[in-house]
Amino acid sequence: MNQADKPRVHISAQFNAELEGVRNDLMTMGGLVESQIEHAIEAALDGDSARAENAIELDLEVNELERSIDEQCTRILVLRQPAAGDLRLVLATIKVTNDLERIGDEAVKISRQAIELSEGGALESASARVRELAVSVNSLLKDSLDSFARLQVNEAATIILRDDDIDEAYTAAKTWLTSEIQAHPETLEASLAYLGILKSLERVADHAVNIAEQVIFLTRGVDVRHLDTLVVRDLVS
Amino acid sequence: MNQADKPRVHISAQFNAELEGVRNDLMTMGGLVESQIEHAIEAALDGDSARAENAIELDLEVNELERSIDEQCTRILVLRQPAAGDLRLVLATIKVTNDLERIGDEAVKISRQAIELSEGGALESASARVRELAVSVNSLLKDSLDSFARLQVNEAATIILRDDDIDEAYTAAKTWLTSEIQAHPETLEASLAYLGILKSLERVADHAVNIAEQVIFLTRGVDVRHLDTLVVRDLVS
Numbered sequence: 001m002n003q004a005d006k007p008r009v010h011i012s013a014q015f016n017a018e019l020e021g022v023r024n025d026l027m028t029m030g031g032l033v034e035s036q037i038e039h040a041i042e043a044a045l046d047g048d049s050a051r052a053e054n055a056i057e058l059d060l061e062v063n064e065l066e067r068s069i070d071e072q073c074t075r076i077l078v079l080r081q082p083a084a085g086d087l088r089l090v091l092a093t094i095k096v097t098n099d100l101e102r103i104g105d106e107a108v109k110i111s112r113q114a115i116e117l118s119e120g121g122a123l124e125s126a127s128a129r130v131r132e133l134a135v136s137v138n139s140l141l142k143d144s145l146d147s148f149a150r151l152q153v154n155e156a157a158t159i160i161l162r163d164d165d166i167d168e169a170y171t172a173a174k175t176w177l178t179s180e181i182q183a184h185p186e187t188l189e190a191s192l193a194y195l196g197i198l199k200s201l202e203r204v205a206d207h208a209v210n211i212a213e214q215v216i217f218l219t220r221g222v223d224v225r226h227l228d229t230l231v232v233r234d235l236v237s
Numbered sequence: 238m239n240q241a242d243k244p245r246v247h248i249s250a251q252f253n254a255e256l257e258g259v260r261n262d263l264m265t266m267g268g269l270v271e272s273q274i275e276h277a278i279e280a281a282l283d284g285d286s287a288r289a290e291n292a293i294e295l296d297l298e299v300n301e302l303e304r305s306i307d308e309q310c311t312r313i314l315v316l317r318q319p320a321a322g323d324l325r326l327v328l329a330t331i332k333v334t335n336d337l338e339r340i341g342d343e344a345v346k347i348s349r350q351a352i353e354l355s356e357g358g359a360l361e362s363a364s365a366r367v368r369e370l371a372v373s374v375n376s377l378l379k380d381s382l383d384s385f386a387r388l389q390v391n392e393a394a395t396i397i398l399r400d401d402d403i404d405e406a407y408t409a410a411k412t413w414l415t416s417e418i419q420a421h422p423e424t425l426e427a428s429l430a431y432l433g434i435l436k437s438l439e440r441v442a443d444h445a446v447n448i449a450e451q452v453i454f455l456t457r458g459v460d461v462r463h464l465d466t467l468v469v470r471d472l473v474s
Contacts, residue, residue, distance in 0.1 A: 081318040
């Protein structure tokens with residue numbers, strides 16, 4: 001290596017370290033919101049208000065990470081002026097951070113409903129419906145974060161398609177709960193809390209889809225938002 | 238002017254035109270989602286399903302604008318590598334676009350509830366509550382877009398504070414509707430539709446707050462997300 005190359009290699013190594021740093025923070029944030037959602041759901045299903053408080057407290061950390069990742073991305077854009085691939089990665093990171101923060105917000109909402117339910121009124125049959133949807137949504141969220149970490153376009157496309165099933169399950173659960181309210185108006189408040197939890201879970205799934213769309217944008221350069229699922233289907237090998 | 242300056246002036250004029258172009262598109266998108274929300278709410282209050290369909294159709298245009306603005310911003314970042322102020326403007330534009338698109342999604346949700354209500358079941362007293370909240374939320378959204386267009390930090394800070402009143406009005410309306418359901422279980426489905434509309438309006442207000450936060454970020458360089466309202470209060474002169 002001649003002398004002239006040295007500073008360049010040095011800057012590039014530093015730049016790579018910065019990208020790696022922001023990536024690590026994003027993965028930490030992903031892990032945090034995953035456990036936030038898990039705590040919130042378990043709190044709602046077990047009537048464990050301490051666990052719900054825990055999920056709400058985690059949100060401070062999630063918000064702090066959002067702010068820090070945003071700052072790091074802006075810094076990289078200003079100082080490194082990254083080109084094509086790196087630029088796309090930084091832009092995708094900003095968007096995914098935003099989705100993770102909103103998933104954190106849904107975890108807080110679920111936790112608040114959980115605290116309400118813990119004060120009496122939990123309904124066994126509604127809990128079972130929530131648990132069913134929560135299992136699917138949690139695995140969708142986990143897989144979307146994995147597909148982002150590994151930039152797997154195939155897995156990302158599958159997530160977008162799996163969301164259709166979640167929408168269907170959500171609609172079915174909502175219809176069932178509505179008829180439950182008609183049959184048992186005396187448990188209205190608890191039923192509304194479960195309705196809110198279902199709605200939050202459906203939104204978490206939407207955010208997981210947004211994350212998957214960024215994976216496709218990063219790997220294929222295609223913006224698949226709002227496109228027909230046929231286009232997405234073509235990406236699944 | 239000497240010859241050497243010419244290309245630079247030319248590039249800078251072209252760059253300014255690009256920034257102006259993306260700004261115009263963002264304002265067009267803002268106007269579109271504003272009228273989408275207006276159509277959706279009027280549809281819900283008048284039982285006018287044609288107007289609701291209209292709001293749903295507008296969403297195609299909104300989504301297309303989101304894609305186009307995102308592309309323009311990425312192009313500017315790649316080709317112009319903008320510095321401090323311009324970079325912040327481009328990043329804020331990407332975020333505001335995302336909020337506008339989500340407001341469009343809420344308009345679609347309200348429209349779907351409006352279509353349901355138009356098939357019978359509209360409730361006069363619930364309509365009045367929705368209208369009240371809709372008036373506040375519409376004016377918050379309009380003011381947030383104005384504050385962004387004119388980069389008025391004072392107005393932006395006021396929007397963040399006004400959202401507290403909207404949250405309060407939302408909670409009061411929700412509590413009232415819940416007791417209505419208990420008193421009149423026979424109109425449950427309509428009441429749930431109104432609850433959904435109120436929820437969507439509250440989310441539109443949250444997005445308006447996000448837009449206002451970007452105005453403060455742009456003018457003061459301060460990231461006020463998740464901060465105490467005292468910090469925001471300091472910005473109001």
